[in-house]
Every structure is written in structure tokens, then in C-alpha cells.
Amino acid sequence: MEKNELLDIMLERRSIREYTGEPIPMEKLNAVIEAGLSAPSSRGRRPWELIVIRDRQTLIALSGSRMGSARMLAGADAAIVVLGDEDLSDVWVEDCSIVMAHMHLMADSLGLGSCWIQGRNRDARPGQLTTENYIRSFLKFPSNYRLLAMLSLGIPAVQPDARQVEDLPFDKVHINRF
Numbered sequence: 070m071e072k073n074e075l076l077d078i079m080l081e082r083r084s085i086r087e088y089t090g091e092p093i094p095m096e097k098l099n100a101v102i103e104a105g106l107s108a109p110s111s112r113g114r115r116p117w118e119l120i121v122i123r124d125r126q127t128l129i130a131l132s133g134s135r136m137g138s139a140r141m142l143a144g145a146d147a148a149i150v151v152l153g154d155e156d157l158s159d160v161w162v163e164d165c166s167i168v169m170a171h172m173h174l175m176a177d178s179l180g181l182g183s184c185w186i187q188g189r190n191r192d193a194r195p196g197q198l199t200t201e202n203y204i205r206s207f208l209k210f211p212s213n214y215r216l217l218a219m220l221s222l223g224i225p226a227v228q229p230d231a232r233q234v235e236d237l238p239f240d241k242v243h244i245n246r247f
């Protein structure tokens with residue numbers, strides 16, 4: 070295929086969990102938010118809400134929302150928490166996932182490091198406290214708003230290799246039948 074800028078960005082996108090500590094320029098953070106808000110949604114209902122976190126103490130608190138898997142938030146410059154209104158849409162999970170994917174890709178294309186941190190179906194303390202309720206205790210969102218995930222954001226301190234088209238798992242593609 071001929072060169073395509075979007076595919077190049079998709080191949081370069083990696084999860085970045087280490088950040089330099091420098092602040093993200095406001096215009097880049099705004100572009101990430103705009104990418105999220107431009108996501109399609111079922112029936113155009115936009116059941117999502119985004120909570121942008123820049124407060125250091127809150128980032129540190131959120132880093133404890135998963136056993137280890139959210140620790141990069143303590144060193145992040147920002148996080149975007151994505152919530153879905155389950156009363157507004159029965160496919161809020163899909164809608165919120167597209168918002169996350171848009172923001173993650175946009176962050177990468179702007180030279181920002183970001184990582185998807187799973188919230189839904191995860192625990193802060195297994196068997197005792199869900200990640201959702203842990204985060205709700207800090208961010209105070211009502212019970213019909215469900216946690217999908219968080220995107221950590223910062224200036225990257227590492228540069229993992231891009232993927233190569235030839236290495237993509239083409240064996241997962243089936244033509245006409247499984």
C-alpha cells in the first residue's frame with residue numbers, strides 16, 4: 070500500500086509508562102481532548118464524560134487504583150479518566166473505548182507518552198474494593214457513571230520501537246469464513 074500518515078501513527082503508537090516529569094503543553098492536552106470528543110458513538114448519544122486530572126496529589130492517589138498496573142500515574146503529568154453513563158447507553162463500553170483509542174493515538178502523534186489503564190472489571194484491592202469505587206471516592210461521580218479506563222499522559226522518557234507492517238499478525242485475518 071502507498072504511504073499513509075494515519076497508518077504510520079498507528080504503527081508508531083506504543084504504551085509509554087515512563088515520563089520525564091516535564092509539563093505537557095496545554096495546546097497538546099487540548100488536542101488530545103478534542104480527539105476524544107470527536108469519537109463516534111452509538112446513536113450519537115455520547116454517553117462519555119472525561120475528567121482531566123492535573124493535580125499531583127490526585128494523580129498519586131489514582132496510581133493506587135490497581136495493584137501495580139496504574140503506578141505510572143504517580144509520575145504522569147496528567148490523566149484523563151473516561152466514564153460512561155450506563156443509563157444513557159447500553160453500549161457505553163464500546164463508546165468509551167473509542168474515546169480512549171482516539172486520545173491514545175492523538176497523544177502519540179503529538180509526541181506525548183500515554184498508556185491505557187484499565188478500570189472496568191478491575192480491583193484496587195481484590196475481593197474488597199473495585200477500581201471504580203476506589204476512584205469514585207476521590208472524584209465523586211454518581212453511580213450511573215461507570216469507569217471504563219484512564220489514560221496516563223506525560224512527556225516520554227522512553228521510545229519503544231515502532232511496529233513494522235510485515236510483523237503484524239495477518240494470520241488473524243480470515244477471508245469469507247473462519
Ligand SMILES: Cc1cc2nc3c(=O)[nH]c(=O)nc-3n(C[C@H](O)[C@H](O)[C@H](O)COP(=O)(O)O)c2cc1C
Pocket residue numbers: 082083084085086135138139184185186187229
Ligand atoms: C483494554 C486495555 C487495557 C489495558 N490495561 C493496561 C493497564 O491497566 N496497565 C498498563 O500498564 N497497560 C495497560 N494496557 C496497555 C497494554 O498492556 C499494551 O497496549 C500492550 O501490552 C501492547 O503494547 P503497546 O501498547 O506498546 O503496543 C491496556 C491496553 C488495553 C487496550
